[in-house]
């Protein structure tokens with residue numbers, strides 16, 4: 001059997017948060033592998049641009065699902081109207097807001113993290129898993145984080161949401177025990193995307209400092225791991241992968257060149 005066997009070609013992959021960063025890189029890599037795509041994110045103009053770009057290069061079909069994953073009704077409506085089977089669901093949409101301690105953090109930041117990172121994943125999984133169960137095939141891949149394995153100061157609620165994803169991924173696997181549906185998670189460390197800009201609410205200088213004097217992961221690094229997980233033979237279920245840049249050894253241990 002060739003190492004390069006392509007098991008993704010012709011499948012339908014639904015990627016949440018495909019307008020930027022890791023989700024966008026997954027979309028590009030899966031398009032290259034010949035997967036049809038459903039691309040989600042709130043910034044519709046970015047999705048349209050990505051669709052045009054990918055369709056120009058690859059012979060695949062792309063549908064756009066421009067909605068907020070927090071909105072269960074809109075997500076349900078979209079899926080009721082969408083007739084293709086979803087083979088792979090990548091629950092990637094997520095964000096961190098702020099680095100405040102529990103005693104002075106902002107309630108709205110907390111709501112947006114809990115509603116997006118937890119309830120968004122619950123919504124999409126609840127809506128798409130029944131059709132997978134009906135067909136007895138499919139793969140759910142959740143983007144967790146090192147923050148789902150260890151907690152750090154200033155990350156209380158972000159860490160809590162990613163710990164929730166770890167628990168949810170493991171329980172989903174168990175709920176689907178005895179079926180052919182696979183359930184996986186990828187837990188990255190520092191990846192240079194728009195993530196820190198969102199966390200620091202548009203303060204680009206502060207966001208850039210996160211990656212100062214280190215070589216962080218890039219979105220493509222994580223996309224390649226998601227692709228590897230999805231492209232395993234049907235009997236192989238990778239539960240989780242923790243992925244650090246070499247310069248990082250834990251949530252808080254980051255080696256900077258000038259240290």
Ligand SMILES: NC(=O)c1ccc[n+]([C@@H]2O[C@H](COP(=O)([O-])OP(=O)(O)OC[C@H]3O[C@@H](n4cnc5c(N)ncnc54)[C@H](OP(=O)(O)O)[C@@H]3O)[C@@H](O)[C@H]2O)c1
Nearest residue numbers: 017019020021022042043068069093094145191193194195
């Ligand atoms: N970067 C890191 O260091 C890192 C490390 C570990 C884990 N992660 C996780 O990786 C995932 C992707 O993050 P990233 O680094 O690629 O960040 P990013 O560049 O900021 O991308 C986040 C994506 O999520 C989408 N999104 C956010 N809220 C959404 C909502 N309510 N509905 C639909 N889409 C939404 C955004 O699209 P719109 O704004 O257009 O909706 C965007 O496409 C997240 O789950 C994050 O927690 C990141």
